[in-house]
Amino acid sequence: MEDKKQPLKERIAIVKMLPRDIKEKLTIEEMNALLYDEVLPNSLIEKLKDYLADIDNPSE
Numbered sequence: 001m002e003d004k005k006q007p008l009k010e011r012i013a014i015v016k017m018l019p020r021d022i023k024e025k026l027t028i029e030e031m032n033a034l035l036y037d038e039v040l041p042n043s044l045i046e047k048l049k050d051y052l053a054d055i056d057n058p059s060e
Contacts, residue, residue: 029041
């Protein structure tokens with residue numbers, strides 16, 4: 001029996017907090033990257049830019 005990869009609970013919580021209009025714009029690939037702790041595609045980073053912390057400038 002194949003083990004199914006489970007989404008990360010923390011990532012599910014993040015998705016639940018996103019506004020509906022943002023969630024509706026996410027592709028399947030973007031959603032999977034977000035839920036399964038994969039490398040985030042640039043398209044997803046662009047869509048979430050207002051919700052992501054700037055690790056290079058944490059005071060902003």
